[in-house]
Amino acid sequence: MDQLIQFYNQNDLLIWLLIFTIILGFEVISKVPSVLHTPLMSGANAISGIVIIGAIVLIRQAAPDDYVTLGIGTLGIVLGMTNVVGGFAVTNRMLEMFKKKK
Amino acid sequence: MDQLIQFYNQNDLLIWLLIFTIILGFEVISKVPSVLHTPLMSGANAISGIVIIGAIVLIRQAAPDDYVTLGIGTLGIVLGMTNVVGGFAVTNRMLEMFKKKK
Amino acid sequence: MILGVLKETDDRRVAVVPQVAKKLKDLGLELMIEAGAGTGAGYRDADYADLAKVVARDTLIQQADMLAVINQPDAALLDHVPAGKYLVSSFAPFMDDSVVEDLKRRSLHAFSMDMIPRTTLAQSMDVLSSMASIAGYKAVLKAADHLLKYFPMMITAAGSIKPAKVLVIGAGVAGLQAIATARRLGAVVEAFDTRSAVKEEVQSLGARFVEVEGATEDAAAGGYAVAQSEEYMRRQRELVQERARSANVIITTAQVRGRKAPVIIPADTVEHMQPGSVIVDLAASTGGNCALTQNDQVINHNGVTIIGDSDLAGDMPQDASFLYANNLLNLLKIMIKDGELALDLENEIISSACITK
Amino acid sequence: MILGVLKETDDRRVAVVPQVAKKLKDLGLELMIEAGAGTGAGYRDADYADLAKVVARDTLIQQADMLAVINQPDAALLDHVPAGKYLVSSFAPFMDDSVVEDLKRRSLHAFSMDMIPRTTLAQSMDVLSSMASIAGYKAVLKAADHLLKYFPMMITAAGSIKPAKVLVIGAGVAGLQAIATARRLGAVVEAFDTRSAVKEEVQSLGARFVEVEGATEDAAAGGYAVAQSEEYMRRQRELVQERARSANVIITTAQVRGRKAPVIIPADTVEHMQPGSVIVDLAASTGGNCALTQNDQVINHNGVTIIGDSDLAGDMPQDASFLYANNLLNLLKIMIKDGELALDLENEIISSACITK
């Protein structure tokens, strides 16, 4: 319990921020027409590629001869980048049908 | 500039939190049917009565013989409480017409 | 006061129907009705039993103080009527004003239903409106019955049939009712009138208004159309001719009060029409809007059927009688007090209707 | 092969119209038409000029290989037709099958349009449908013309008029079209039928279905109604009687193929109807659904007008001919190849239609 309280006291702003972010996440997605479910999922998926930043930080802090880290990190970047670029691109293609008429 | 940066660095989480709160405020109010404009305004007004907490804190920390502070604080509480209680009550009355029929 | 209802000659209508007889009694009037007067309109003598004395014609003419008859009484009838009696009918003095002199000579007091002003207030006594409305409706039914085609569009296994094109000339009361009825039956309807004010009214019934520009307007004529210039008539005839070629049905109702009806459809227009087409001319009695119209006859000219009939209301005698009787009732309501005549000649309606004052 | 089109006797329709003549030529047929055959339907001889030889009746009967005539040819005509010719008409063998023997005896090949199955595929040749549809439409127009009242509701300054109540008995093709037309004119429509399947169809046209429970159904009868039990008939008569009292118009179309039409409206029902009401009996030719019906006559019984007419389609000859001609064309399309007869007796339609095989 004490640990929890301590943790809260140290991180109270972060916790509020997280909770507000979650509420935002809920709020942002409301009343979506079902045709947009797939593009929305795809767009959200591309954003979840934000994990790539972890790989970037990892590599940037790795020793230049730490080939395990570098190799795995680079693989991570390849995967993450595919997710990000492919994700946004494919979403964009899906959304082409919504181009404004006239 | 430096001051600003320092301020940011000290309060970065708070600033994020504020910005997210503003976005939340925007998000929460969207596509409101115009019949709800007045009740919504009234409800929001009641929430803005949160300022009463300032008066509470003020009084709780005032010296028991600091009558200026106590008097003005109490007046503040009267005003704030009127805003809060009256605000929610009147909103509730406005909303009575939305009671589900049947 | 005794109100006597005569049987019409050559007309199945009757001036008072049982439903209205009741209300007339409430005004304090006594009622007499000629035997068999309502039969043609679907009202048996028995239906009047408790409301009116059913008597023979002569008795009625002698005993009643006021006589109600729908069609203008002819000389034969007038010769029978003792002086001093009141007559309620339609005398059309605007067509032939000698009738007024004649009546005065006979010392008869006459109220002419067709002289009641066409105001909003007088609507409830306006027999011209109620009868014209029936005529417009009937005109379409007659046309549909004589037309060799369907009115509505039909896409069927045996071929697609285009909707009939109906052209209504003169969008007064009868014309508007004709438009509404033709539209109900699924026809494509166009209408003409010289009064541009009716354009909106025509459109409010879902029909197209065919405009001939340059019509003479005369707001002072109280809503009636005024005579138009020669040049205008020529242009109108051209446009009508063009429209008539594609129309399957033409219904003409154009009348100018107190004059001969304008001839809008000359013979050669008729000759250009498709065989099987129909023209119904409601202005037949005042000469007809179609040059070939024969009043009260159905003729076939080069395959085009031309029906000249201005009394179509008489063809639907039950409702026509009911409406007429109500008009009469509403007029009498302002003329009668406690069963006796109480004429207020200041009243615009009464002073217009009373032609022998 | 030469197709000859005869002028009908006592009927303004014609079996081939100019629009269709063109398409018949495309099938490789040569056309001959009796002079004046189309006049009654609004088609002048000149309209056929480039499409068919306009010839005298006798020439036509002698020269044509196949004769098209709408109404069943009488003995007088058949006596003139040389043996070996083909005839296309409606012979109604289901009413009187001696006709088939007679034709065979004369060595004539006959195709009966009324024997074409009522399937979806054969719809485009189904003259019963196309003619019944016209009859239903016309029945309402006739009724509206004879009725002494308005069909639609009217709230006017001279009184409020209730909408006419229309009762349609038998909701086959004619009945449904009658429902639709009566509704268009603003009437309140009810309908009866013994086949409960049509309930949905009646409602789909916005009318009320009056149900008599306990009807005998026979899906095997191919859509035609089957004869009903005595008990059922009694109950139905009772319900009809009750409805008839309030109906202003009754349109009867109830037929049972190959039998006398069921009598649904007995004399005393008619006597209970309001004066001014109208009955249109489309089953008149097979005896009539109303006991008082006189075939091909309009009678007045106690103020009720009874119109007995099974050939109302003939009253709208232009469109009727157009539809008939298309039906004929569609039948010939499956019978003719390159201008010559090529009968596939396996084909259900041809084998049904060919009654002299």
Added chain:
Amino acid sequence: MEFQFFIDVALLLAAIMFIIGLRRLSSPDTARTGNLLAAFGMGVAIIAMLIYPLHSATNNYLWIAGGMVVGSVIGQQAAMKVKLTAMPQLVSLFNGFGGACAVLLGFIELYKATHGQSQPGVGELLIVVFTLLVGSVSFTGSMLAFAKLDGRVKDRKVTFRNHQYLNMAFIAITLGMSVYIAVAYPAVSFGLVIAFIIVSLIYGFSFVAPIGGADMPVVISLLNSFTGLTAAAAGLIYDNQIMLLGGVFVGAAGTILTVLMCQAMNRSLLNVVIGGFGSSASSIAPGATGDKVARSITPADAAILLYYSKSVVFVPGYGLAVAQAQKDCKELDELLEANGVSVKYAIHPVAGRMPGHMNVLLAEADVPYPKLLDLDEANPIMDQTDVVVVVGANDVVNPSAIDEPGSPIYGMPVLEVWKAKNVIVMKRSLSVGYAGIDNPLFYHERNHMLFGDAKQSMQELAREVKEL
């Protein structure tokens, strides 16, 4: 330690309740529970801050309790007693109180600072001055808005020519004084503070003065978001997270709401704030003449009136035919019937331009015959009808026919729609009908004009009803 933690969590929950409460308030179905949730959150926040462990707390709970009781009673009583029509002014009043509360807090801080009881820094001073300025504007602005809405102040009485320039001057002066106070401190006298507050309060009046009475709801919403911002600023003064976030949240929500309200009126916010009277005329009936004033109604309000009534009678006239609105009328009818409203049509015998004109139209729209009432059937039920909707009719609902012997239609039976509890007349203007005579119905106290083409108005009504 633990205690404080629980209170912290309670405050977090209160904040979440505000958010969810306001969220639910924006949809009719959930609005009531949303309001209750927000109120509950407020209760939690207040109680939490009452017992929050503060350093050097003397508490003075008696003072607090006294103030709270008095405030609660006032608020509660006012809210319960106010008439339905006067609610907007009450909201304005309440909002003003909130602003005043903030002003008091700011005043105390500056009082202390200028009396040597505290030594705030520039940043803190700026915040305090902001609280004072915005709170003052919100306070006096709300008061004037209240007075205008309540009809106690006539627009023209409080406005000068070129009022915008006056307001700009006010902005310059108050901002200048704000910055001066913050920067020049401690060389700032208490008198200056008082002067600053007075100028700010006057500015509040002046800010609202040129805005037309009809735009008051928008102004209240704007002032409401101002109050939110002062609450947030006060949260900074007291280093209190829930005040800060609650205030910011309400400030943001209020701003968006203000924008939405402007949009609903087809105006821009700027236009409302500086537009003044010129534009306010648009909300008053076109063609109103002399003393007679025809009240107009928005489709949204008309929709509510219809939706929450038990019986509605449509009175169609020639305008229905011109607009070809019969099918839209039928659609609205169906919508209302689906919500348990009984709908009838009263047909005057001479409505339209030919006998049976209305029958033709309504038959086209497939209105069942039993729903049609003629004059004799309709008039007796008028007084039991909640709302009569007159659709493009005029002469046939003209009361002069009954009570003005000089009128050309005196004596004609008409539909006595004014006997119903509410009347809505749909037409494009206040102009006359076929008979060419004025219609006193339009100025009747129970009548509301819904201006516009009947077809469009019908469609808007249907749209609004669907949203309810």
Added chain:
Amino acid sequence: MEFQFFIDVALLLAAIMFIIGLRRLSSPDTARTGNLLAAFGMGVAIIAMLIYPLHSATNNYLWIAGGMVVGSVIGQQAAMKVKLTAMPQLVSLFNGFGGACAVLLGFIELYKATHGQSQPGVGELLIVVFTLLVGSVSFTGSMLAFAKLDGRVKDRKVTFRNHQYLNMAFIAITLGMSVYIAVAYPAVSFGLVIAFIIVSLIYGFSFVAPIGGADMPVVISLLNSFTGLTAAAAGLIYDNQIMLLGGVFVGAAGTILTVLMCQAMNRSLLNVVIGGFGSSASSIAPGATGDKVARSITPADAAILLYYSKSVVFVPGYGLAVAQAQKDCKELDELLEANGVSVKYAIHPVAGRMPGHMNVLLAEADVPYPKLLDLDEANPIMDQTDVVVVVGANDVVNPSAIDEPGSPIYGMPVLEVWKAKNVIVMKRSLSVGYAGIDNPLFYHERNHMLFGDAKQSMQELAREVKEL
């Protein structure tokens, strides 16, 4: 100092762009710009983190650049080349990659920890293990979802009896191992880590295995929110705010989206996850038999199809009459026309139950005659029509009449609606029409069934179109 500040602000902006981007993605009008905005935000975030001043940064930009180029090319190419119909599986694949990336990050951390290169605490270890576990499930789960959607794996091949119990066992084992690793550290061997990862990966397969192919979109959305959570966890590992908040945000949004998708299918999430094949049938057309599958469409999707098309042809049939939907059809027509869609009606000669049945109905709804096409006019324009909407017609649009010589209606001319770019058939079921014969149109690749009473469906379509 300043530099870092700017980067911090850039990251804040990136976060805001994510939020606004996703917000805009949820409405058709703004979806494209929303996606671009989110992508731009992502670019900003990546660049910011590339140049962010890190302590002890060796940078190794070459490695990073190489990885980024390869990833970008793969992603871009795959996205451009994929067929429209295969997009969902591609999304699944991408999502798996994201999960795999997180797995690699977690792996490295544990590798370092078990090789003495770092000494993480319990809290940190729990986070790492969480990343690994959830990332693995997301990775292999997505792969299986991809394979299923792509038709490479048949549902039955990968499922055991009582698969739920197997999955429960997996949950227990993986959670147990997670806790053990965190608590027992440093007494944890690298081998155990490997084993943990392998078990987690297998669990991912097993998690998705029992879920029916038709439910895959829901599963992908769920796995997507898992990936979001791993990103958030990774954000904690690297103490990186944008990863943390972005991940949490996507996690929350993904969860709500998943719930919405379930709702749209009238299912609960639980039902989808454990329901397996039994329930997946419900999303396949009712009455589908054998190999033929009729695809159904929701009103919302149908509305979009209509709204964004240039030409629409309605084909009314007997069902329109039964449902009495003619006026609703006209209303939809008007809505579409108002949005620039050209609308026509193709009337088959025998549609309905009497000659001219459709004409009667459409005249009642006041559809202008020039909009009605008969068979000869309609068939030639079918192939230029974007959407044909068949409203309660059946026999008259039956392709057997043309290509099935044995059919009882072979030879009858029909409306060749299947030549249009899209067909929507509105009827209540897959049952037959008057002629009693099956209709291959329902199973046509360009056809979509909109099941339900035609009147209701029409009204729903109108409502959805209005919302666009």
